[in-house]
Amino acid sequence: METERYSIIFSSSTGNTKELADTIYEVLPKEKCDYFGVSKEEPQSDKVYIGFWTNQGNADKETLELLKKLKNKKIFLFGTAGFGGSQEYFQKVLGQIKESIDSSNKIIGEYMCQGKMPQSVRERYVKMKEQPNYMPNLDMMIKNFDSALSHPDKNDLDKLRKMVEE
Template sequence: MRYSIVYSSNTGNTRQLAEAIEQQLPTGDLLYCGAPDAAALQADVLFVGFWTDKGSCDAKVAELLKQTGGKTVYLFGTAGFGQSQQYFDQILARVRENLPAGAVYGGGYMCQGRMPQAVRSRYEAMQAKEPENARYKMLIENFDEALAHPDTNDLEAAVAWAKGSLA
């Protein structure tokens, strides 16, 4: 069964997942690996990676997903917030809305990913205006936690998920 790995990565987090998956899946069956491109659609199975943009995938991935009728699609992604599987499941559900009739959703994997420093600066500016607001402290703590992700455990879990998907 031929497969493609397609991904969009804003800060490198999703690219790390895609590369780890690519290195561990059978290379003889790999048709395409890279940014969203129509060439990937020649495969029967697609692993589609995305970075979380406003609670869903970015526009490039959304457009590719709309063209996946007749394919089996596995989704993987990263999000700056990562302390809740429920949150990840909500994101995956929103991304799945881009799949057309006839596409088969095979499952998904998500993990936390680091965010650009500009995000922390924005949080700090908000906290400076409202120092008593506990939410801003939580956002900064989450940002700091996310700096270590995706970590080795995240990458190993992504590979195990992808291998299990093809099995």
């Protein structure tokens, strides 16, 4: 079966989602790629890989705006989240994102993994702990930050590679 033309469009504030986009681009035939990069314009390709970073349990604003414009596309969603080493959390985020996608589109795949966050986030948590009545889950948030530092890792990228190849 001949591979159809595609575009890879992504938003990446810390480089994590770009790493996923690069992995997808490595797997797919380069000659079939119409566009690779950041864009607010509707892609010409019928098949579109759309990457996002998670902001408050949803995709970033730019990605949501792009998704709302798309009609009659085959969409593969991929993204990263600093919080959430759990599939349940990732599914919740993907569910939120899908609410912004027109029903004329078809979701052909989805992938999320944890991604590292800026050091300033950890510093903010540590500073919050200095307050007399700090949030009880702050230690858990610091632990999550530390575990996210290695992501996306080789295992994350291998899983994505396998999904795209199928």
